[in-house]
Structures are given as C-alpha cells and as structure tokens.
Amino acid sequence: QVQLQQWGAGLLKPSETLSLTCDGYGGSFSGYYWSWIRQPPGKGLEWIGEIDHSGSTTYNPSLKSRVTISIDTSKKQFSLKLTSVTAADMAVYYCARMDRIVVINGILHDAFDIWGQGTMVTVSS
C-alpha cells in the first residue's frame, strides 16, 4: 500500500522559494495524478496542481506563474517549488495521490485517496 512521506523547509523569508518533496513508497507510481494541496491556518483546502508519471502537469491558474511541480519516477518522488513567497502563502502543504478513471474518450480525475502528513510553511522576515 502506497504511503506518502513529505519533507521540506518550514520557515521561509518573503521572496524566497518554497521547496517540498513527497516520497511515494510502497506502490506503483504510474496511473495516478500526484498533487499538491495547501490549507492556510483556519481556512479551507486549495488545489495547487498535479503531475502524472510522464511529467505532464496541470496548475491552478491562480498560482501558475510561480509554481513548478516535477517528478522523479526512479525515486518515486515528486516535488513542489513555489517562488517569491509572501505571507499569503503561509499554509500547511499536503501532497496527495489522485486516482484516475479511464473512460472511452479520455481520463477523468477521481479521488485523493492517499495524503501526506502535511508540512506547515511559515513565511516571516
């Protein structure tokens, strides 16, 4: 059974780059979308973006100019970089696996069935 273990710097200064990595050990890496989701303190969930095993990415337009998600299938790891962070980027960041539904005319997004433990990222000068 796949488990997700994430890590990265938890304290950043304004304008620095947030960098997190998620390790998906214990299972297959293909056939899924690998996502990043964040949750500001006391607030709801926001989807940041996703990558599949081929490296194809989709980003939330609200963050697209600052986000890069990459994948290393040999290590079963995927990573998030968010540039030029501000206080508005303070949140718990989660990595998650999204299942996919294969239909006749394409692939549909399904559930986030496995989540990482979360990493609190604080932005402070």
Place this chain on the structure above:
Amino acid sequence: QSVLTQPPSASGTPGQRVTISCSGSNSNIGSNFAYWYQQLPGTAPKLLIYRNNQRSSGVPDRFSGSESGSSASLAISGLRSEDEADYYCASWDDSLSVVVFGGGTKLTVL
C-alpha cells in the same frame, strides 16, 4: 470565496442524523463526480465518499453521499462524538480546469 458552497457549520446530538450540503454548478458537480473528505483536528484530510455515493474502504455505512443536479450532500446517521471534524466536498471543474473544494463544514456533536 469557494467555488463549491457549503454551510460553515452543522451540529447534532449523538444518535441523530445530520446532512451537509455542497452546492456547485454545471461545470463541476453538474458534470463531474463529487467527493467528500473528513479532516480531524490536526490531521490530513481523509477520503470518505468518492464518485458521489461510494464509501471509501473502512468508512462506516453511517456515512452516505448523494448527488442531484449540481449539488451533492453528505449524510451522517447515528452521530457519534468521533464524527466531530471538518468536512469538505470537492469536484473537478471543467471550465477552470482545476480541482475545486468547498469551504468546509465544521461538524459539532453536542
């Protein structure tokens, strides 16, 4: 302002049935599946319901999901104290090409 609209709070006494609504549009719940996640304090969200009404593995049958048009609902029957948590609905939005979440509903067991 979340794309999917949920009531910010809900409550019930042990044993009661509570329902949490999630209102969307034709571009998300109206044309894609709805999902429900439970988030206990200080933990990562956990999948409860997928594809509108399918319970995730290990989820008690007290939890059920339904969908009608561009709205979805989560029902919890036989309410228990351990159900006290935040609940989020989610769906894919075809117009925005993003996963959208509701703002979350904090369930209190009185």
